[in-house]
Amino acid sequence: MQIRKKLTLQFIIIVALILALSLLAIYFFSADYRRDDFYNRLLNKGTNSAKLLIEVEEIDAGLLRRIDQDNPMSLPKEIIAIYNYKNELLYGSDNDELLHIHQELLDRIRLEQEIRYRQGNHEILGFLYADKFDRFVVIIGAVDIYGLKKLHNLQTVIFLVFAISILVVFVSGSIYAAKALKPISRVVEQVNNITITSLNLKVDEGNGKDEIALLAATFNKMLSRLEAAFKIQKNFIANASHELRTPLTAITGQLEVALIKQRTPAAYQEILLSVLDDIKRLNHLANRLLLLAQTGAENPEANFNPLHVDDVVWQARADIIKTNPNYKINVTLHETFEDNRQLTIAGNAHLIKTAVSNLMDNACKYSADHQCLVNISPAQNHITLEFSDNGIGIAPQDIPTIFEPFRRGRNAAHIHGHGIGLSLVERVVKLHGGTITLYSAINQGSTFTITLPVAQF
CATH class of the missing domain: 3.30.565.10 (Histidine kinase-like ATPase, C-terminal domain)
Incomplete structure (x- = not known):
């Protein structure tokens, strides 16, 4: 994978994780706030109803039922039931049978003071209401239509924000990665233009301050070393050829002269001794070159x-x-x-x-x-x-x-x-x-x- 694509992908993953965690935190905090707020509303409504029934002598169960039915502040699909200390029903709304109240539930409420639970779409609160003579159990439930709708809308907004943000991050990340890696692309292009015959060319080091400039400077130093090495190698080959050719030329010349005419044994011996001396020099040079190569061998x-x-x-x-x-x-x-x-x-x-x-x-x-x-x-x-x-x-x-x-x-x-x-x-x-x-x-x-x-x- 290209570095540009890898950087963009990593950037997207990091931003997506941070954004997802932030949006999820917002959603769950909002959901907790809605739930707590709705249970507080249930508590207030249940307390008001119990206070009217128990503390106001003029209000009985029938009148309270009509008040609840005509009250614009009643909660959606509200269900309420109030029990005395003998667990006898003092007041119940028309559909209180939907609460499925039983003896164990009432005992639990008296023990824990307050309980919260869900039953279908209804969120139900059971709590104790005490006056100076008795302790009553109030069970009230309702559906938080507006709160749940707001939470659903928040889900939609969060999803859209996340999707749009990722798209924006992808586009901006691609542009940023391309811009950040542009100097590297320029270095690669310049390096591709350098051949064995143009080692004198150098890579542009840019501002000379960032990592790309350091890479270019390091590459230029390597090019300088390569150029020097090739120059030394070229000179070495030329000098070695010259050193080998000189005694070979001398040997060839002496042998050609010896073959021009018939000579005495002493003259031939002199020529052979001279040729032998040149051959020894050649052998000495070859041995030195072999030793030089041996010092550069691996391991x-x-x-x-x-x-x-x-x-x-x-x-x-x-x-x-x-x-x-x-x-x-x-x-x-x-x-x-x-x-x-x-x-x-x-x-x-x-x-x-x-x-x-x-x-x-x-x-x-x-x-x-x-x-x-x-x-x-x-x-x-x-x-x-x-x-x-x-x-x-x-x-x-x-x-x-x-x-x-x-x-x-x-x-x-x-x-x-x-x-x-x-x-x-x-x-x-x-x-x-x-x-x-x-x-x-x-x-x-x-x-x-x-x-x-x-x-x-």
Whole structure:
């Protein structure tokens, strides 16, 4: 169901309930008032008749009957009967047999002082009338023709008021809901006009104060993030294609040159070694891209296990020095570590080792002395790893984008690299719930600081 229809329906139901309860209260209060008023009239009429019969000596039953018949104030279809203390009938109207009076009824009236009941259309009141010598029972009944007619008219009015009110509420509710939801319809229309090629378009935020404006602003922020993500993806594909095409072009060129004429075995060996070097670079790039994709996989925590950070650092150091004997990597373990638990994190050993290796390799590669200083120290429920060098540093304008894929410092163009390493490091660190910060100055070196949470046992 559309929100517009749902709002209108809810509005109608709420108003209908409130209106129905109010009108029913009016009706029942009116019915109670009519009934009480009519019984008061019966009481007054019965009291007057009893007083005339009992207290006025000149009036007997026959004269009282004629008075009642000629009295314009008599009630419609009035029936009255008066009994003495012996339950003997002192006075009865012509049709008093319609009251169906019996001994038990008279005894009940004497016991309860006053009773009210209905008999057909007649509303009947029985009460005690006492003078200084005796107590008399007066039973009087009548039909409240005018009161019931007024109550019936009130029913009709209430029904019409309810029906007309619901109709008015339906129309006004529909108009109000349409007006209230018009901004949403406008937002939906604008969103439908935004495609993958027009993410730069934005939704009108209106007055900027209500919930619709907040929704539009939130959607605009999402569009900005999507636009940035598509831009990064586009640049990533372009850069990846370029990085893959460069060694492939070199391999193709060398093989084509080799096939132009017959060469000596030494010349062929030189060409094959160059091709092998390009293939290794391609393989290295492909492995980095696969690792980058692995860090974005769903539920990577499934492969997390407890591991000692210092062991991973030493393994990474050994692997790098094995392939680059001229590199110098000094690892310092802070003396404040109390036990191995402070060095244990929950993570993927292969990914952590890859991140550490990248930072060590970069520090040595971009330093004239090929030296990297690694400092491992404890923090509150965390482990801090600092990777420092005395290399060429990173320009301030390059630092904000240095962790994006295929981004490299302007001063590092002459050194071989793909620009994937730091992006991979950042993703691995964030994947493990950590943070990475950078301090760098041109020709003074760089310091990368990684903070990882300690495993909770």
